[in-house]
Amino acid sequence: MSTQVVLLGHGGGGRLMAELIERVFLPRLGSPELARGDDSAVLPYPGGRLAFTTDSFVVEPVEFPGGDIGRLAVCGTVNDLAAGGAVPRHLSAAFILEEGLPLDLLGRLVASMAATAREAGVRIVAGDTKVVPHGKADRIFITTSGVGPIPDGIAVSGRNARPGDAVLCSGALGDHGMAVMVAREGLGFAGCIESDVAPLNGLVQTLHALGPALHVLRDPTRGGAAAALNEIAAQSGVAIRIEEGAVPVRDPVRVACELLGMDPLYVANEGKMLAIVAPEAADAALAAWRAHPLGREAVRLGEVLEGPAGRVTVRTAFGTHRVLDRPLGEQLPRIC
């Protein structure tokens, strides 16, 4: 890390962020749970394993087509717990408010959190509020944490991908990132692109029946599917190959990405899940997802290969291959 200061890209879910974690956080905190690099920690408690996770949300604008920072803050933590194989139960919410924030906006955002929590079947049981002077924050930042039990027989981790496994994706990619981008920049796609932000615990739990055939779950947020697949390939020491023709992208998102020179595989999602399952379980998993309202467009995206370890490739319609690099930072800051 040649820089001496924090850069925007350090928060982007890409290589810069990985460097920050590896060079600043891990050597000092030295906790095996952090070093695993999964979306939530697995804690051994007397009554069974608990998942525990946290995320701060700083999205700008705070309200965008399809959602707002409140819905995002609940879904982000619910989905991280779900990606840990857990049944999300209890959330905390800590607010950092900028002096002068309109109370009616705050009320709307809290109502949105409450509605999303009901939708997800979780409860917000602990909270905190801090206020900083005008100009020392940007309206509202929300940090949620969550806990939930991991059912017996479920053991997912980014380390569990095995050669031959199938890579599944629960639906179209890039909606959240492009919706926020369009709202922030006032681009002309308003009305066409909505964030996919949604609680995915119900969708994910349809895969719990697979038991040990369910190897990896990850929600492709910052850095998009490209960052998530690269993380998994590195954690598991495998290669992953996806089929370009299988990547689900809605037309308005595809057009917006082309105009802006972006690749939907690198754009953040907040309502999609990636699953890696044993090959013999792939059809059952896909069928289970497609029967769920949030998984109707689920696809088999590709497969896990022996190596080279950490390499993710895309096979094009022409049969050629290109490397899908880990992004450096995030193309769109403050996306979540």
Place this chain on the structure above:
Amino acid sequence: MSTQVVLLGHGGGGRLMAELIERVFLPRLGSPELARGDDSAVLPYPGGRLAFTTDSFVVEPVEFPGGDIGRLAVCGTVNDLAAGGAVPRHLSAAFILEEGLPLDLLGRLVASMAATAREAGVRIVAGDTKVVPHGKADRIFITTSGVGPIPDGIAVSGRNARPGDAVLCSGALGDHGMAVMVAREGLGFAGCIESDVAPLNGLVQTLHALGPALHVLRDPTRGGAAAALNEIAAQSGVAIRIEEGAVPVRDPVRVACELLGMDPLYVANEGKMLAIVAPEAADAALAAWRAHPLGREAVRLGEVLEGPAGRVTVRTAFGTHRVLDRPLGEQLPRIC
């Protein structure tokens, strides 16, 4: 609440904050754990009860005599769990960083968190990092959450104070708030006043042997002992009377408070605990605290009275009484 926007005082731990919680958060989130108003939520899990809590830290300056925002973030959550009667075990840490923050400062603060976690016997097992552009945050905000089991036989809550109970305080009041104030304003007390920020779980666990005689635990942070005692009096529907002569305040803090026109009972602490115990357990509790390095100056501060419900009074050396009102906001913004 006549204002239409968020004020600094809404984050101060006083009446304005209580109004914000009662009018904006509780009606929308409607969770019984939040409505209890304790420092941590009590969750029923198969292997026993778990405490769960969260706090954001926005203190300015981020380094001050006796501590820094990293130590504060670990102690704040450890102490909230301890005040819930729990044994703190696992913490999460979510960072909101301002672009341009020096990496060596970040490294120092993370090292301080790690050292404090070791001191407290807890592990930081989950984390998150977001970066916002320069000018959209103030250097670094840290949100910690924590979980830990509540031993069988312990049932503390702000609702459990009973007439006749003894009110204990683990040591001198006002050190943290005045240390931050002096550092921030460049007052001439440098070197005399240090923050008391410390993990109190070891101290508090010496009271677990009291079992059901241990009624209330609360760490008097924002709004100081005055806010904490008023909250307890309101939650329990009792009055509390403290003896002015018993209030422990170090000389430099007393002098600084006098010069600045502040009352140490309203100044924040980060290394002190209040306990309310059955009268027959008071001597044993005080002895247990005084035998612990962080409780050597523990005192019996006063007692719980039948009523009027919610009233806190101070009996002066002359035998007169004054009402110790709940503060409106916080005299010192961004104290934690």
